[in-house]
Amino acid sequence: MGLGHPVDALHRALTSAGVHGMEVIVPSYGSVEVVDAVRQVGGVPVFADIDADTFCLDPAAVEAVVTPRTAAVVPVHQFGHRADMGRISRLAQRWGLAVVEHVEQESSSTETAMRQANAAYLTQRLTDVVTPRIRPGAGHTFLQYVVRVPGNGRPDRDAFARTLRARGVRCRVPVQTPVHRMPLFRRDVWLPETERAANECLALPVDAGMTRRELHRVAAGCNALGGLLQPA
Structure with missing residues (x-):
């Protein structure tokens, strides 16, 4: 279809x-x-x-x-x-x-272009998280800018998020619980990449209306945590 x-x-x-x-x-x-x-x-x-x-x-x-x-x-x-x-x-x-x-969601071409520009800014400046990867030819509208936090999975990701929020950076865990582990839809299946993403991922703000100063604060806040949550 x-x-x-x-x-x-x-x-x-x-x-x-x-x-x-x-x-x-x-x-x-x-x-x-x-x-x-x-x-x-x-x-x-x-x-x-x-x-x-x-x-x-x-x-x-x-x-x-x-x-x-x-x-x-x-x-x-x-x-x-x-x-x-x-x-x-x-x-x-x-x-x-x-x-x-x-x-997931529709948006105007102007909003999409602004998000894409903001995402490109962050991708160029973030150093200690795994930035979004785009399959060649696929395209990305960046409804959410999702990074992976290196370390030991969910505990380090959650600590990273708490510290960022304390520094005034809006961020959220995009998927707390995969659907197959929710009581209503539970299935006994093993989906390793799904589980890993749920444990490591964090969405950073790239809203269309963000200023360069706000984007710089996001990048600086993340980069200031680099190494603190890395595995020994």
Whole structure:
């Protein structure tokens, strides 16, 4: 299916794809509304792991969970980074699956351009976090600017976030709990990249209206913590 679907159109797209009683492959990383939509139309969510760089569904992980009962796959363009639609579409064609894209949020081209400029500023200046990686040709609108905090996972990431907030830098954990570990949707699956992202990632502000002074404060606050949370 061509363009991405916002949340309020997912039900129609999934119904049209004929997923009732069938399996639908979805990401577990930050996609509660997608999983909920699949269940509401009678589909069975099947979780696949994400790509470590883009946080979008890993096409190889998708193919690994395809069964004769699989009807569709829902690639989510995570944080504004486009999923690998070329590989997923070829995979879907090979297995006879419907593809229902999901876009987290729409924004104007002006807002997108400003966020992209702010993201580029941070990427050039941040030194002690792993900055966003963009798959060649994919494009990224930076609905969220998500970095990885090096160290020992969640304890170090959370300590890093607390210190940043104390210094006046707005930041948030983009995904606290993957969907497959939530009580309502729990599945006994092992998704290593999903778990690692949930433990290491932090979203820094790149809002369209931010000034260079504010962006400098973000970069300086992060860089001042460099080395403090590194593993021994």
